[in-house]
Amino acid sequence: MNPMMIAAGASAAGAFLGYKGNMASARQARQVAEYNAVVAENEALLLARQSRDQQTALRQQSERLEGSQVLAASASGVQLTGSPLVTLANTYFNTEVDAQRIMNAGDIAQMNKVAEAALTRATGQAQAAQFRTAAYGSILTGIGSQAQLGIQQDMLGQQSEYYRRQLQA
Amino acid sequence: MRIPLYNKTGTPSTQAKAQQLSPRASAGTFTQQGQAVAQLGQQIAKTGGDVADKMIKFRQQQEKIEFDFAMAEKEAETQRALDEARVAHNEQSMQFIQDNNDTDTTTFRNNFEASKKESLAAK
Numbered sequence: 001m002n003p004m005m006i007a008a009g010a011s012a013a014g015a016f017l018g019y020k021g022n023m024a025s026a027r028q029a030r031q032v033a034e035y036n037a038v039v040a041e042n043e044a045l046l047l048a049r050q051s052r053d054q055q056t057a058l059r060q061q062s063e064r065l066e067g068s069q070v071l072a073a074s075a076s077g078v079q080l081t082g083s084p085l086v087t088l089a090n091t092y093f094n095t096e097v098d099a100q101r102i103m104n105a106g107d108i109a110q111m112n113k114v115a116e117a118a119l120t121r122a123t124g125q126a127q128a129a130q131f132r133t134a135a136y137g138s139i140l141t142g143i144g145s146q147a148q149l150g151i152q153q154d155m156l157g158q159q160s161e162y163y164r165r166q167l168q169a
Numbered sequence: 170m171r172i173p174l175y176n177k178t179g180t181p182s183t184q185a186k187a188q189q190l191s192p193r194a195s196a197g198t199f200t201q202q203g204q205a206v207a208q209l210g211q212q213i214a215k216t217g218g219d220v221a222d223k224m225i226k227f228r229q230q231q232e233k234i235e236f237d238f239a240m241a242e243k244e245a246e247t248q249r250a251l252d253e254a255r256v257a258h259n260e261q262s263m264q265f266i267q268d269n270n271d272t273d274t275t276t277f278r279n280n281f282e283a284s285k286k287e288s289l290a291a292k
């Protein structure tokens with residue numbers, strides 16, 4: 001069997017598989033990054049919803065507290081002026097402050113998730129580019145092997161010719 | 170009756186944290202399959218290249234051995250032909266000397282040279 005045929009077949013198969021494998025890896029890396037980015041974006045939405053729910057819960061609880069405070073003050077027979085009014089105002093303002101804190105924390109968490117999604121996509125693209133480069137490298141390696149074996153084959157041919165001429169001389 | 174105060178009633182002040190809520194897909198795991206195919210390709214190319222390389226080297230050695238043998242045979246054949254020619258020449262010279270009736274060296278030398286040329290021309 002001709003060694004050049006073996007080498008050509010093997011290097012072509014190797015280059016083809018290397019190219020296909022690395023391209024598949026590039027595609028998988030991109031898809032995984034996209035999946036993770038979408039997960040992070042979904043988490044950002046969930047965090048926004050969580051922040052909103054927390055604010056709603058806080059306000060509802062504060063309303064209940066205000067009601068209890070008004071009830072307690074009324075039951076004791078005092079007017080809603082002076083200290084009882086300050087207590088009520090304190091509840092109202094503290095509620096707003098806490099609501100703002102929750103909203104702020106929620107915004108930060110959402111921004112983190114958005115940044116995470118962008119970073120994940122960028123990382124995936126970088127990995128995909130790396131695998132694509134490796135895929136092109138596989139083809140070049142195949143061509144290089146082919147050329148090297150071609151040179152060896154030529155040298156073998158020249159050696160045969162030299163022997164033939166020596167014997168004829 | 171005491172008026173309940175804010176922050177003493179267990180009012181929530183929790184903050185949303187950017188924790189991971191869902192599992193992430195591992196890029197390494199999902200790219201492994203493609204990498205395995207690429208490695209298989211590399212292995213096939215390497216093995217094929219090695220086999221072809223060994224076959225070429227084997228052929229080179231085979232041709233070298235055949236060439237050396239043919240050259241040795243050629244030299245032996247040349248030597249044999251040379252020996253035969255030498256023996257024939259010696260026999261012819263001896264025969265010439267036996268049959269020769271020349272009485273002086275100059276004539277003998279001239280006749281001997283002529284006989285040698287005639288013999289070489291006949292071959």
